[in-house]
Amino acid sequence: MNDPDRLEQPWRLWASVAILSVFAFSVLFGFVLMPVMQGRAAGIDAFEAICRALGITPGSPAARQPTTNAKAQPATRVAWSADLLNSLTKATAAGESLAGSCAGCHGRDGRAVEVKLYPDLAGQSAAAIYKQLHDFKTGSRPSALMTPMVQALTEEQMVAVSAHFAAFPVRPIPAAQLPAAGAAIEGLVARGDSGRGMPACNACHGDQSGGPTEAPRLSRQSREYLAAQLRAFKTGERRNDIYSRMRSVAAPLTESEIDGLALFYASTRTY
Amino acid sequence: MPISEEIIVRSELRWAAISVGVVSVIMIALIYAGLVHHINPPSNIERIDPKTLHLGGEFTEANLGTRVSGDGQVTSRIVATQFTFQPRCVVLPANRRVTLRFATPDVIHGILVSGTNVNTMIVPGYVSQVHTVFTRTGDLLMPCHEYCGLGHSEMSATVRVVPPDEFKPDAEGRVACDAR
Numbered sequence A: 001m002n003d004p005d006r007l008e009q010p011w012r013l014w015a016s017v018a019i020l021s022v023f024a025f026s027v028l029f030g031f032v033l034m035p036v037m038q039g040r041a042a043g044i045d046a047f048e049a050i051c052r053a054l055g056i057t058p059g060s061p062a063a064r065q066p067t068t069n070a071k072a073q074p075a076t077r078v079a080w081s082a083d084l085l086n087s088l089t090k091a092t093a094a095g096e097s098l099a100g101s102c103a104g105c106h107g108r109d110g111r112a113v114e115v116k117l118y119p120d121l122a123g124q125s126a127a128a129i130y131k132q133l134h135d136f137k138t139g140s141r142p143s144a145l146m147t148p149m150v151q152a153l154t155e156e157q158m159v160a161v162s163a164h165f166a167a168f169p170v171r172p173i174p175a176a177q178l179p180a181a182g183a184a185i186e187g188l189v190a191r192g193d194s195g196r197g198m199p200a201c202n203a204c205h206g207d208q209s210g211g212p213t214e215a216p217r218l219s220r221q222s223r224e225y226l227a228a229q230l231r232a233f234k235t236g237e238r239r240n241d242i243y244s245r246m247r248s249v250a251a252p253l254t255e256s257e258i259d260g261l262a263l264f265y266a267s268t269r270t271y
Numbered sequence B: 001m002p003i004s005e006e007i008i009v010r011s012e013l014r015w016a017a018i019s020v021g022v023v024s025v026i027m028i029a030l031i032y033a034g035l036v037h038h039i040n041p042p043s044n045i046e047r048i049d050p051k052t053l054h055l056g057g058e059f060t061e062a063n064l065g066t067r068v069s070g071d072g073q074v075t076s077r078i079v080a081t082q083f084t085f086q087p088r089c090v091v092l093p094a095n096r097r098v099t100l101r102f103a104t105p106d107v108i109h110g111i112l113v114s115g116t117n118v119n120t121m122i123v124p125g126y127v128s129q130v131h132t133v134f135t136r137t138g139d140l141l142m143p144c145h146e147y148c149g150l151g152h153s154e155m156s157a158t159v160r161v162v163p164p165d166e167f168k169p170d171a172e173g174r175v176a177c178d179a180r
Ligand SMILES: [Cu+2]
Pocket: B080, B081, B082, B083, B108, B109, B110, B144, B145, B146, B147, B148, B152, B155
């Protein structure tokens, strides 16, 4: 019954033939037929197309692209490197001594002395603080009070003071409750508005959002400051966000949505 | 009661036929897209530093959008960023060879232009380049088709294809959506 010369299962032979022919077809199709037929449409001859498909000759070389003659005016001059992001996580003594000159407005512990006039820095992400300081300094975000404050700061000092303020705990929610912002506003925060092509605010703002590095924490910032910044983005008065990330979101907001969003973030600790 | 071997074999064959069928349908769809819709793999590699994309060179904000160079070559440069395109609308002429160039400063994105063969990934560190000829005029949707974060679903742009005689570059060779 067990004939050693005979395959135990005859289908093994057919299976091997099937696999080999699929393989042969793929090679023929992927390296010969497809490139030749596609190359014809792009004006590439058959031999060249096969060589390209096999990787023997390179594809169309990268042509040097003409750039604009206008001088580049980047929205910001900040470039995030791994070293920079690393250094922003370390609070240092240098940061503490520099922070003294900020205390008059932003408070010793990063809680603004007058929230209607100055933003809180406590608990803000260090990357966000650093980005704004850098932009105040280079003029990407002009500000009557802040631009002169940061002129004398070096790169290392900006990093140090950012790390210093980021380490403080956020201001607690005030005892007097603010009114609720309403379901429409919470919808904008959590889901955005696809009718207007607006991503949710918390796609970018929030500790674990996975959005842009420099997106600041918004919760517990004052209503007045948040609303003022949203209006400035909407009108284009503030334009230091890389590739219009924030301007493109603020542009379609209505005045009452701006007030509602400012109220929402001023009265929540979640984001 | 034990199932007879014959029944097991028949069931195995049935399922094997279904899986071979599914794989074949997918392969045929790929071959069809490659041959009929001219979906090609990228033909060259071009690197660019994503960290300094915005600071100078080709992909600074001032240089984005459609531009016609001196030799009549039409190029549109677009940056894909979380969660928008910059610019959000580009104008291109119909029935003329155009080049689209993409880059991103943050994460992997991807684009396709609906109803055309334009379809590419946009990977940080590389320039994605596509040559094509648009044959239909009108506003074509260009969504991001590679999950890039929580706002991905709102990330889309418009490619406005106009008849060649309505494609009028300004003195600098630029054409923009809102300028028309
Ligand atoms: Cu995307």
